[in-house]
Amino acid sequence: MADTTGTAFDVVVLGGGSGGYAAALRAAELGMTVALVEADKVGGTCLHRGCIPTKAILHSSELAQGARESEQFGVHMTLEKIDMAGVNAYKDGVIGRLYKGLQGLIKSRKIEVVNGWGRLVAPDTVEVDGRRLTGKNIVLGTGSYARSLPGLEIGGRVITSDQALDLDHVPSSAIILGGGVIGSEFASAWKGFGVDVTIIEALPHLVPNEDEALSKAFERAYRKRGIKFNLGVRFAGVTQDESGVHVTLEDGKTFDAELLLVAVGRGPSTKDLGYEEQGVPMDRGFVLTNERLHTGVGNIYAVGDIVPGLQLAHRGFQQGIFVAEEIAGLNPPVIVESGIPRVTYSDPEVASVGLTEAKAKETYGADAVQVLEYNLGGNGKSQILATQGFVKLVRQKDGPVVGVHMIGARVGELIGEGQLIVNWEAYPEDVAQLVHAHPTQNEAIGEAFLALAGKPLHAHN
CATH class of the missing domain: 3.30.390.30 (FAD/NAD-linked reductase, C-terminal dimerisation domain)
Structure with missing residues (x-):
């Protein structure tokens, strides 16, 4: 067994998001010594800037929408206001409790958490702020970031989901660039809060990765809720001033609103982490693996959003568990991508x-x-x-x-x-x-x- 007091471990996991911490927890459960490297907070995007906070905001929005529609159930309620400070406090409370629980779980399994920016410097070594951690096995799980489009600068009134989760007020109006899961969820939440919402989607349908019958029914439901959308035309540009944002499409149409939320998907966080230098196979920033999540280099595996496919927390969890069991020689069954459930948490x-x-x-x-x-x-x-x-x-x-x-x-x-x-x-x-x-x-x-x-x-x- 490796010396846990030093820098040698059975498994070194680079990235403490859903895939990374799942690999660390399962490996520790199987008796391996584990180091978990994370530059920010363990839990990653899902816990701190994704799944959990968005669903908390959606729940607040659902209550607001319910108050507006209560008369049909024989209950007369008046919606006084949306208190974003209160919404954010509720959301942050949920995150805080889950984060505390996760920290306790990691501590109880004697996983060494190394805070700092890690980099792969050899097929069996991760360097963190000058400290070298060697692992018989390395698991890459560095997650993803909110993408933008070429030439589209984020700043001011042009925001991503990261900034949208911490708004201190309810915008009067918003344009959402992207009608996939993230864009559709924010459209639903904001509409419940009373925001005038317009979605811009370059593909022919909202939630375009779903069955076409679902997409069409979804569009009918959004139309009924008063959520506007423009489909099948690409974004051309945006300007912003004190009055708001002014969006132009390739067909010349223009849209004005207080904010532009850029929700065009998430890119893999793999830049400047030493992957390519160590020969890890890459494609457009993603790490390529075989069906058993091995990169083909040394004992290096990859999990989560950096592996091409569905960018979902529960996929990351399952891949992390799979890799830990693979390292332990348990020969787990291969994960079938089409068998992973997908949910858009909208109304x-x-x-x-x-x-x-x-x-x-x-x-x-x-x-x-x-x-x-x-x-x-x-x-x-x-x-x-x-x-x-x-x-x-x-x-x-x-x-x-x-x-x-x-x-x-x-x-x-x-x-x-x-x-x-x-x-x-x-x-x-x-x-x-x-x-x-x-x-x-x-x-x-x-x-x-x-x-x-x-x-x-x-x-x-």
């Missing part, structure tokens, strides 16, 4: 796992795919919640289910069952036998599978 929520209808037809052939949609209008709990949407199932004809896609309030809480169905390659007939509690939204999955199995209850066949 309505979008949740999916597996292949879209288009991807399934491309993979198996148009005639070899069967699709079914179950409308939430037939679901009692959805009627109680006054939400609209549907569950869409994609299966190989006479074969297993390969995709589960949902839109509606709170459907993100249902995707766990969808993940089990897809990853266990279940047949509709298998799922149709399972009993779903009534009245729940979860029951919508059961109803959809009854229909797909040819024995619908509250749905038309």
